[in-house]
Amino acid sequence: xxxxxxxxxxxxxxxxxxxGHHNQYMKKIKEALDGGISLLQLRAKHESSKVFYELAKExxxxxxxxxxxxxINDRVDIALALDADGIHVGQDDLPxxxxxxxxxxxxxxxxxxxxxEEAVKAEQDGADYLxxxxxxxxxxxGDATLIELDELTRIKEKVSIPVVAIGGITQxxxxxxxxxxxxxxxxxxxxxxxxxxxxxxxxxxxKMKKAGSLL
Amino acid sequence: xxxxxxxxxxxxxxxxxxxGHHNQYMKKIKEALDGGISLLQLRAKHESSKVFYELAKExxxxxxxxxxxxxINDRVDIALALDADGIHVGQDDLPxxxxxxxxxxxxxxxxxxxxxEEAVKAEQDGADYLxxxxxxxxxxxGDATLIELDELTRIKEKVSIPVVAIGGITQxxxxxxxxxxxxxxxxxxxxxxxxxxxxxxxxxxxKMKKAGSLL
Ligand code: NI
Numbered sequence: 001x002x003x004x005x006x007x008x009x010x011x012x013x014x015x016x017x018x019x020g021h022h023n024q025y026m027k028k029i030k031e032a033l034d035g036g037i038s039l040l041q042l043r044a045k046h047e048s049s050k051v052f053y054e055l056a057k058e059x060x061x062x063x064x065x066x067x068x069x070x071x072i073n074d075r076v077d078i079a080l081a082l083d084a085d086g087i088h089v090g091q092d093d094l095p096x097x098x099x100x101x102x103x104x105x106x107x108x109x110x111x112x113x114x115x116x117e118e119a120v121k122a123e124q125d126g127a128d129y130l131x132x133x134x135x136x137x138x139x140x141x142g143d144a145t146l147i148e149l150d151e152l153t154r155i156k157e158k159v160s161i162p163v164v165a166i167g168g169i170t171q172x173x174x175x176x177x178x179x180x181x182x183x184x185x186x187x188x189x190x191x192x193x194x195x196x197x198x199x200x201x202x203x204x205x206x207k208m209k210k211a212g213s214l215l
Numbered sequence: 216x217x218x219x220x221x222x223x224x225x226x227x228x229x230x231x232x233x234x235g236h237h238n239q240y241m242k243k244i245k246e247a248l249d250g251g252i253s254l255l256q257l258r259a260k261h262e263s264s265k266v267f268y269e270l271a272k273e274x275x276x277x278x279x280x281x282x283x284x285x286x287i288n289d290r291v292d293i294a295l296a297l298d299a300d301g302i303h304v305g306q307d308d309l310p311x312x313x314x315x316x317x318x319x320x321x322x323x324x325x326x327x328x329x330x331x332e333e334a335v336k337a338e339q340d341g342a343d344y345l346x347x348x349x350x351x352x353x354x355x356x357g358d359a360t361l362i363e364l365d366e367l368t369r370i371k372e373k374v375s376i377p378v379v380a381i382g383g384i385t386q387x388x389x390x391x392x393x394x395x396x397x398x399x400x401x402x403x404x405x406x407x408x409x410x411x412x413x414x415x416x417x418x419x420x421x422k423m424k425k426a427g428s429l430l
Contacts, residue, residue: 048307049289074264076292081313092263098296 006069006108007038008129008162008184009208010201013073015188017044017055028197029059033066035201037191039184041088041110043073057082071110076102086110088131091118100126110164114145119155119163127161131186134167135177139189153180171203178211221284221323222253223344223377223399224423225416228288230403232259232270243412244274248281250416252406254399256303256325258288272297286325291317301325303346306333315341325379329360334370334378342376346401349382350392354404368395386418393426 012032017025029040040063044052056070056078063070069085072078076099079087086108089099096111103109111122112131119130132155134146146167156163162183169177169185177185185208194200227247232240244255255278259267271285271293278285284300287293291314294302301323304314311326318324326337327346334345347370349361361382371378377398384392384400392400400423409415 049304049309050307053309053313077290077295077309077317080292080317081309089264092265094264094268094292094296098268102292102295 006129006162008164009212010037010205011039011041011164011166011184011186012037012191012201013041013043013166013186013188014059014192015043017047019047019051026058026062028192030062031197032191032201033063033068035191035198036205037068037201038205039071040068041071041073041186045074049075049078052078053081056084060084069108071108079103079107086128088112096122096125096127112166113155114147115151116154116158119159123159123161129162129164129183130155130159131164131166132182133165133186135165136168136170136173138168149176149180152177152182156181171200171207174204174207178207184208221344221377223379224427225252225420226254226256226379226381226399226401227252227406227416228256228258228381228401228403229274229407230258232262234262234266241273241277243407245277246412247406247416248278248283250406250413251420252283252416253420254286255283256286256288256401260289264290264293267293268296271299275299284323286323294318294322301343303327311337311340311342327381328370329362330366331369331373334374338374338376344377344379344398345370345374346379346381347397348380348401350380351383351385351388353383364391364395367392367397371396386415386422389419389422393422399423 042056042059056072060070060082071086071088072084073088074093076087087103088110089096090112100109108128109126110129110131111127113119113122122130132152164184164186165177165182166186169187170190174185191197191200257271257274271287275285275297286301286303287299288303289308291302302318303325304311305327315324323343324341325344325346326342328334328337337345347367379399379401380392380397381401384402385405389400406412406415
C-alpha cells in the first residue's frame with residue numbers, strides 16, 4: 001500500500017476549470033496552498049486530454065513546491081503521463097482493482113464510496129483511502145448520493161484505511177464529522193468559493209488540527 | 216515499432232454509442248466484421264470511464280474472434296485496462312511521445328494529423344500509423360479540418376509509416392484516395408449508416424483489395 005504518511009486532513013478538490021480564467025484559477029489554488037491544504041485533487045471532466053494534461057502538469061509543479069501531493073480524478077492515463085502522486089476513482093470510473101494493476105503499488109489510490117459494502121470492496125481492491133459521501137446536501141454534481149452519518153461511522157469501523165468525508169462540508173458542519181473521527185475532509189466551495197480563500201483554508205486547517213490533537 | 220503486419224485497409228471507427236441501443240450497436244459492428252473490416256476503433260467521448268471500459272471489453276472480445284485488432288480512441292488508461300491492441304490519439308489528446316512511453320513498444324499507436332509537420336513529428340514520436348484528414352467534407356465532429364488531397368500525397372512522401380485517410384469517405388469518392396496510394400481508409404457512416412452494413416463493408420473491402428493488387 002502506498003504512501004502511508006499522507007496527510008488527508010484538508011483535501012481540496014478543484015472543479016470547474018475554465019481556460020478563459022486560468023490565472024484566476026491558479027491564483028485561488030495557490031491561496032489555498034498558502035492556507036495549508038494538505039492534499040489536492042484535480043477534476044476536469046469536460047476538458048480535452050491535452051488541456052487536462054497541461055493543467056495537471058502545472059498543478060503538480062505548484063503543489064510540489066508546497067510538498068502537497070496531487071491526485072488526479074478518474075483519468076489514470078493523465079496520472080501516469082505526468083507521474084502524479086495518485087489517482088481518485090468513483091464507482092462510475094475504472095474498477096479500483098484494475099487501476100491498482102495499472103498504476104503499480106506506489107501511487108496513492110482513492111475510491112469514492114457511499115456504503116459499507118463499497119468501502120470494504122475498495123479496501124480489498126487496493127485503495128489507500130476512501131472518499132465517503134455525500135455527507136451533507138451539496139449543489140456540486142457527482143457526489144449526489146446523500147448518506148447517513150451513521151454509515152460513515154460503520155465504514156470507519158469496517159476498514160483500516162483513512163476515511164475522508166466529502167459533500168457539502170462547510171466551516172460550520174465540519175464539527176459533526178470530527179465527532180465521528182474522520183481522517184480528513186474533502187471540500188470544493190468551502191475553500192474555493194470564499195472571498196478570502198487563504199483564510200478559509202487556514203480556518204479549516206485549524207479545526208482539523210485541533211481535532212487531531214484531541215485524539 | 217509495433218505490429219508491422221496490421222491491415223489498415225478498411226478501418227471502421229465507431230461513434231455515437233448509446234447504451235439504450237446497445238444490442239443494435241453491437242449487431243452493426245458484427246455485420247461490419249462479417250463484411251471484412253480489417254481494423255476497429257472505439258470512440259466514446261461522452262461515456263463514463265466504467266461504461267467505456269465495459270463496452271471496450273465486449274468489442275475487444277468480439278473483434279478478436281474475427282482476428283481484427285481493437286484500437287481505443289484517446290483513453291490510454293482504457294486501452295491499458297483491457298490490454299487493447301492499440302490506441303489512437305488526436306492533436307488535442309495526450310502527446311504521442313508520452314503515450315508511447317506509457318504503452319510501451321508493442322501496442323499499435325495511431326496519431327491524427329492534418330499537415331506534413333504534424334505527420335513527421337508523429338512518426339518521430341513513435342506512431343505506427345497516421346490518420347490523415349479530413350480528406351472530404353464531413354458532418355462528423357472532431358475531424359473538421361479539411362485538407363487538400365495534395366497534402367496527403369506530401370505526407371505519403373515524407374513518412375514511412377502507413378497512412379490512413381479519414382473524413383467524409385464514401386464508396387464513390389474512395390477512388391480519389393486510392394489514386395494517392397493511401398494504406399487504408401477510416402470510415403464511420405460509409406459503413407455504419409448504410410441499410411446493409413455488411414454489404415457496405417464488403418464493397419469497400421473489395422475496392423481496397425483491388426487497389427492493393429494493382430500496386
Ligand atoms: Ni462531455
